[in-house]
Amino acid sequence: MAALKIKKGSSSHSAYDLRDSHSQIESSHTLAVIVDNEAGVLARVIGLFSGRGYNIDSLTVAEVDHKGHKSRITVVTRGTESVIDQIKAQLGRIVPVHEVKDLTVEGSPVERELALIKVSGTGDKRIEALRLAEIFRANVVDSTLESFVFEITGTPEKIDAFADLMRPLGLAEVARTGVAALSRGV
Amino acid sequence: MARQMTGAKMVVQALKDQGVDTIFGYPGGAVLPIYDEIFQQNDIHHILVRHEQAAVHMAEGYARSTGKPGVVLVTSGPGATNAVTGLTDALMDSIPLVVFTGQVPTFMVGTDGFQEADTVGITRPCTKHNWLVKDTDKLSETIHQAFHVATSGRPGPVLIDMPKDVQFATGTYTPPKAARTDNYQPQVKGDLEAITQLVELIEQAERPVFYTGGGVINSGPAASQLLRELVDATGFPITSTLMGLGAYPASGKSWLGMLGMHGLYEANLAMHGCDLMINLGARFDDRITGRIPDFSPRSTKVHVDIDASSINKIIPVELPILGDIGHVLEDVLKVWKARGRKVNKAGLEKWWKKIDEWRAVNCLAYTNSEKTIKPQYALQRLEELTKGMDRYITTEVGQHQMWAAQFLGFEDPNRWMTSGGLGTMGYGFPASIGVQIAHPDALVINVAGEASWLMNMQEMGTASQFRTPVKQFILNNERLGMVRQWQELLHGERYSQSWSESLPDFVKLAESFGWKGIQVSDPAELDDAIMEMINYDGPVLFDCLVEKHENCFPMIPSGKPHNEMLLAADADAFKEGATLV
Numbered sequence: 001m002a003a004l005k006i007k008k009g010s011s012s013h014s015a016y017d018l019r020d021s022h023s024q025i026e027s028s029h030t031l032a033v034i035v036d037n038e039a040g041v042l043a044r045v046i047g048l049f050s051g052r053g054y055n056i057d058s059l060t061v062a063e064v065d066h067k068g069h070k071s072r073i074t075v076v077t078r079g080t081e082s083v084i085d086q087i088k089a090q091l092g093r094i095v096p097v098h099e100v101k102d103l104t105v106e107g108s109p110v111e112r113e114l115a116l117i118k119v120s121g122t123g124d125k126r127i128e129a130l131r132l133a134e135i136f137r138a139n140v141v142d143s144t145l146e147s148f149v150f151e152i153t154g155t156p157e158k159i160d161a162f163a164d165l166m167r168p169l170g171l172a173e174v175a176r177t178g179v180a181a182l183s184r185g186v
Numbered sequence: 187m188a189r190q191m192t193g194a195k196m197v198v199q200a201l202k203d204q205g206v207d208t209i210f211g212y213p214g215g216a217v218l219p220i221y222d223e224i225f226q227q228n229d230i231h232h233i234l235v236r237h238e239q240a241a242v243h244m245a246e247g248y249a250r251s252t253g254k255p256g257v258v259l260v261t262s263g264p265g266a267t268n269a270v271t272g273l274t275d276a277l278m279d280s281i282p283l284v285v286f287t288g289q290v291p292t293f294m295v296g297t298d299g300f301q302e303a304d305t306v307g308i309t310r311p312c313t314k315h316n317w318l319v320k321d322t323d324k325l326s327e328t329i330h331q332a333f334h335v336a337t338s339g340r341p342g343p344v345l346i347d348m349p350k351d352v353q354f355a356t357g358t359y360t361p362p363k364a365a366r367t368d369n370y371q372p373q374v375k376g377d378l379e380a381i382t383q384l385v386e387l388i389e390q391a392e393r394p395v396f397y398t399g400g401g402v403i404n405s406g407p408a409a410s411q412l413l414r415e416l417v418d419a420t421g422f423p424i425t426s427t428l429m430g431l432g433a434y435p436a437s438g439k440s441w442l443g444m445l446g447m448h449g450l451y452e453a454n455l456a457m458h459g460c461d462l463m464i465n466l467g468a469r470f471d472d473r474i475t476g477r478i479p480d481f482s483p484r485s486t487k488v489h490v491d492i493d494a495s496s497i498n499k500i501i502p503v504e505l506p507i508l509g510d511i512g513h514v515l516e517d518v519l520k521v522w523k524a525r526g527r528k529v530n531k532a533g534l535e536k537w538w539k540k541i542d543e544w545r546a547v548n549c550l551a552y553t554n555s556e557k558t559i560k561p562q563y564a565l566q567r568l569e570e571l572t573k574g575m576d577r578y579i580t581t582e583v584g585q586h587q588m589w590a591a592q593f594l595g596f597e598d599p600n601r602w603m604t605s606g607g608l609g610t611m612g613y614g615f616p617a618s619i620g621v622q623i624a625h626p627d628a629l630v631i632n633v634a635g636e637a638s639w640l641m642n643m644q645e646m647g648t649a650s651q652f653r654t655p656v657k658q659f660i661l662n663n664e665r666l667g668m669v670r671q672w673q674e675l676l677h678g679e680r681y682s683q684s685w686s687e688s689l690p691d692f693v694k695l696a697e698s699f700g701w702k703g704i705q706v707s708d709p710a711e712l713d714d715a716i717m718e719m720i721n722y723d724g725p726v727l728f729d730c731l732v733e734k735h736e737n738c739f740p741m742i743p744s745g746k747p748h749n750e751m752l753l754a755a756d757a758d759a760f761k762e763g764a765t766l767v
Contacts, residue, residue: 036369039318040306051311082498089495095315095335095370 024080028057029104030111030181031088036096037063037071044094045073054079054087058113058156060178070098074181103183111181115159120147121170129169136162147172193322193353194219197286200329202229203362206257208248208623209233210241214261215301216288219353233623233652236644238265240616242272242343243642246281247620250603251578253406255282255336256620262288263301266347267308271610273343274312278607279429280404282341284332285313291351292320305347314342320349322357330365339372340493341404372492376509376517383505384464384488385521391462392533393540394422397445400429400606401467401491402511403599409512410599413466414438416519420529423541425453427468428591429606436595442541446474447742448588451549451751452541454740457482458748459540465489467511470500471607472744480747490514549740549753550592559709561586561661561732565593565633568659571716576628578621580604582614582638585667585738590633612641615658619645622654629657629720636662636729637686646699649725657719657726663734664689671737675757696727707731 035041042061049056058076063069077087084102091100103109117138119129122145133140133150136158142149152162156179163174191199197220201209210233213221224232235241238260245256260269266287276283290299306318315335319325328346336344388394396417402409410433417424417440424434425445434441443450445457457463463485468474470489475481478500487503489496490511497506507514522528552562579594580603581587587604596602603621605613618632632639639660649656669684696703702722706715706729719726739754 040310040316043307044310047311082502086495086499089497089499093340093493093495098369 026078026080027084027104028076028078029084029102030109030179031075031077031091032101032103032181033073033075033091033097034099034101035071035073035094036098037069038096041071041094041096042073044096045075045091048090048094049075049077049087052090054083058178060180074179076179101183103181106183107185109181109183111155111179112153113156113159113177113179114151114153115163115174115176116141117150117152117163117166117171117175118147118173119150119166119170120172122146125169129166132162132165132169138162189359190356191359192219192223192356193325193348194223196322196326196357196359197329197348197353198223198227198230199359200326200362201257204330204333205254207231209257209259210235210244210248210620211259212238212241212261212265214265214288216262216290216350217259217265217286217348217353219350220259220286220288232259233619233648235616236647237642238268239271239612240619240642240645240648242269242276242283242285243610243613243616244620244623244648245283245285246272246276246279246613247580247603247617248624249281249283249620250403250617251600251621252624253600255284255333255341258283258285260285260287261301262290262305263303265301266303266305270308270312271608273309273345275605275608275610275613276343277312277314279605280341280400281343282336283343284329284336285343285345287345287347288353289318289347289349292349293351295349305345309345312343313345314340316345316347318347318349319352322352322355325352325357327360327365330360330362331367331370333362334365334367335370338370340401340496373508374492374510374513376490376507376514378517378521380505380507381514381517382521384507384518385525387462387486387488387505388420388422388464388518388522389525389528390530391422392530393456393460393537394420394462394464394534395442395456395460396422396424396434396464396466397426397457397468398424398430398433398466399427399468402430402433405467405492405511407599409510409515410434412512412515412519416515416522419519419527420522421534422464422529423456423538425449425456427471427474427606428604430468431591431602432596432599435597437597444591446471447476447744448592448738448740450592451547451740451753452544454742454748454751455544456541460485463487465491465503466515467491469496472500475500476742477745477747480749482748547753549751552736552739552754555733556709558733559707559712559730561589561663561736562593563709564659564661564712564730564732565589567712568631568633568716569594571713572629572631572720575720576625577601578603578618578625578628578630580614580617580621580630580632582632582634582641583609583611584635584638585671585736586633586635586638586661588668588738589661594633611638613638615639615642615656616645616648618656618658619649619652619654622656623652626654630654631657631659634658634660635667636660636664636689636692637666640686643695646695646701646725646727650700653724655722655724655726657728659719659728659730660692661730661732662689662692663732663736665734667736668738670735674735674737675741676743692727692729696725699725701725701727703727703729705729705731
């Protein structure tokens, strides 16, 4: 109980402990959140992430059970194990949330994303874009003499790779849906 | 028995069916149809407040002193936004409230109409759940669901936003039993295997401690009863957070006093040195843990909580038990008794010896004075003169709040109402009115500082109107005492904006509202003045002029562990160290 020696520049005299106790390794998790499709439910989920300082890398949402008015929110987030556990617990206590599944913990899930990618150009670049699209199994869904719109489906990494290749060939615009994911097996 | 009625009538009918006898509110354009219905009935008593924030705090006081949900009715726009502080306060301290707000008609929503605010948007993060009801047919079911959500699991405030056209329109009334509540059913029974593990730990522990919180009180009177039985049967020491005071009686032999930043030396050192920590309904708040890596470093930690997100949020625990405290304690006692009521007697004996050494430090000691009233002395006298009475205490926020927690003893749950999580100055006065409304014959005292008290002083009119004989026990140091203390200890004694300038004459202020005003500054006159306050049949504003520069000890500076507490005697040395910064 000797007098406390506070060092110069220390934050220990602050009203809060300013040291971050969560400075460990972060990993990415894909969560599936089953919710009642009622007004404001998405705002509740997003508000939780922003209000508590969690990350959202990808977010998709749509009603998957029209009769039961249930929506599935797929959210890809990053954090340490304890933060991921906290995110799941916080999601779980939102009243219209029925279930929170951590697809990453259940085993590497099937993840797919759809993207529309517009590439403008003429000549060799245009031909090269079309050739690469074939390799990536991207479909042409719109075409003018100076542009293509490709539709591509795959993992986020595959879409990243395709977009990167298109960049020098005249990448004009990208629209992505975000990840939809299911666990493997039954 | 489908009954047709207007939305406004449904609100009143649903409140009656939910057993509500009192609501706190303030009328306005968007809730006029409901006020018209209130006018035409006598079952529900409406308390007219002077500011919507106070309505919510009154409902909190009502809820915490009765265990029933508090109900609030306010108008759209400013009525709703004024309620936000109270909602946040109730969310942080897990108080069940059902708040009704009016809204502009559905066809005007989104047009920036007069007194329109996005109430569900604004209150989404400060309610447990909220609803915007756009269809009169759904209104009554939503109200019943709201009461269910507010009071089930971890309690909290909920809000129902009702556009004015929904209140006017006619629809079908759904009685409470027909309302769907099965989609929200939090788990109350704890896992029996985990409970058996807890019993094994109880049997072996050499240096155990119970660390209890507001969850015990929220669980209901049975939980407090079971806690007393378990603590007394095991002989384990028990400490509590600010929110949990009264769950175990202060006169109990195992009571260590409150823990935390301004908690007792013996309580904090027991937490630091224990080998088994049993957390019952507390949440490892930062005012409790101090520096996290040094928090109780050698203990096995057990956490019983009804909210899964409270477990492992701050402090990782070895044994989590999800469930309601009352249910879990019942099972713990059953299993422990069935296995032969074993404890480690030799270990416990040594542990208590150690605790007695810490107790001997007498951490609440202060230097009394014959000239000025020390705030600690004022509370000691208040305790002495009101002990044993049918007494309820509320507080504002600051030094006086910590001193009240240190020097007043609580023998029963639901007798202590204070703003813990949010730390809302201005909470205590309206809360005391809410408590008094629920307990008309009890002695209700708000221990206050003059600065906090002024934040909701407009409620003097409410107290006069509804004849609530609340006692406002103001420890007046003409300072923002806690801010001043931090500035003295940690900011080089630069007292930036921390004094109360231009204070009113509290006695004249009291008289102007038809209250009694008492001012006292001489320690020799204190007892008589307190007795005069207690015996007066009406509201009293008690202006107790106290020592202006008293500091609240013990104190754990933030970022420090429990075993580096600061006692009154160390303060000067600490100050010298801190001015280096």
